[in-house]
Amino acid sequence: MRFIFKTRYDQDIQLAKHSGHVWAYSLLLLLLCLAPWLIEEYWLAQLTFVLIYGIVGLGLMVLAGFTGLFSIGHAAFMGVGAYVAAVLSGHGVSFPVSVTMAAGLSAIVGAVVGLPALRVKGIYLGIATLAFGFIVEEGLARWESVTGGNAGIHVKVVSILGWQANSGEKFYAVCLVLAVLCTLAVLNVLRSPTGRAFVAIRDSEISAQSMGIHLAYYKTLSFMMSSALAGIGGALYAHKMQFISPDQFGILQSVDLLLMVVIGGLGSVHGAFLGAIFLITMPQLITLGKDFLPAFIGQAPGLQAVVYGLVLIGFVMFEPMGLYGRWLKIRTWFELFPFYRKGMFKRQKSFQKSDRLK
């Protein structure tokens, strides 16, 4: 068990709470930097997808996990970002500009979608964002002069001032840099007054308001930040896929994103990335497992959907804190061995019992 003896306020402000954090995250970053030399190309591509979905997941985590607003149309923001990047890079715009524009436009769209969030909450907000998702998908399909309609659009490779990310390794590097920057930005916001205001709104709107937090402003801000991150993720997604069409940003993608943050663990930044790892590796595991299953199960269509559904139900019932919560428990078990008690995390099960302001 590690006891942290606090002597300065900075110890609570710093991102790394103790030397163990410094070690662990430096090692992780080192491994990620060396990944192109350590793993094969196929797995590097999967890791790239983990980073891309991790960025989108971060966005949804800010909104759902930290502000308590659920969006069932988040793929639409991804779509906006993806198409902005695709169209701009088609016109020869440099990647840093196009990704900024993708984030910016997604944020503006997010602000517009966030407007109903000021009035409706819970399931009704879910329905509003779901409807928005359909509108965007339909809009992308119909605006053929720009988006190419249902036929889709080809995306050029990332180019930054003449440098072309024309290989898997180079594009992986771009994704890694952006993922690290986005994560740091989110962590910084979360440890400052804005992040605390988000958490306050999640836990009790009425007392957040009486503490002087402008609900409309912070809810809109959360929506904007969340959709900007989804836009960045979408832009990277477009460059990775090299071909995008509106149906990639439909309801199924949105559900996948929501699944990702719930399974990863709502209310934790780790959860976004753990969820992304889950989302990317699960189809591979299912494919691997198919051969070991009897043919009538293994070859049945929709096996993946069933497995996803079962896993989600399992998590909601047995581990509402997600993969990150499970990791916390395992870590605590080792730290406290042999004094871990079963009920230690029990009280945190009642997630989001918030009294919403009328």
Added chain:
Amino acid sequence: MSDILLSAHDLTVRFGGVLAVNGVSFDVRQGEVFTLIGPNGAGKTTVFNLISRIYTPTSGHLNFLGQRLSDVQPHAVAAMGIARTFQNIELFEHATVLQNLLIGRHVHNRTGFWSQMLFTSTVRNAERATRQKVEEVIDFLDLQHYRDTLVAGLPYGVRKVVELARALSTDPKLLLLDEPSSGLNVEETADMAFWIQDIQHDLGITVLMVEHDMSLVSKVSNRVLAMNQGEVLAMGEPAQVQANEAVIEAYLGGSFDAANLRRKG
């Protein structure tokens, strides 16, 4: 007039057919502890919700330091220097005690979103200053032990104190306490009484509270306002109000009823 912090003029609130508050007027003076008492449903909490702008009065108005509260946005009330606690504790459950108190400092935040995202040295210094202020409150209410505990895991009595601490973190001029002693045991209530006195005398904060525990009321309050059915029954010193005929009748029923209850013969 200069020593009047908050004044209510002829406040009336109607929820459909229910007249929750009917023509209530009172003044809260700078530096005093002013208590609202009355049976359940008397409209005390409604008055609180009017002051913190959760409701808007149907007619009548509230003045705080010369400014009409109905002109102020609900979230801006805290920035004017009014902080409150809730009857059924409204803390941020999934945050630590320290984070709860830091949220209390929100109105004093002067840093912008972009500098927070980059966590510039201005933000870092502001965070340190915020923490310093919060530590003063933690010391004042003896919460050191619970600093890093999640609120969700705290016993009721401690949560009550944390809520008081969060309200104090905002550096208020007027502190609204909605039933500070409800759910507390005798010892905790005595502590609460001391703290309210300290808040009044040491911190110089004016307190407006709703309270049912008459021993606490008479111990700490300078003046008491008794309400029933949304109307003012009596106002004055605690002892004076407790002796008031109308107040006794509101709590215990009229002498006519009492006489009828007595066995005849």
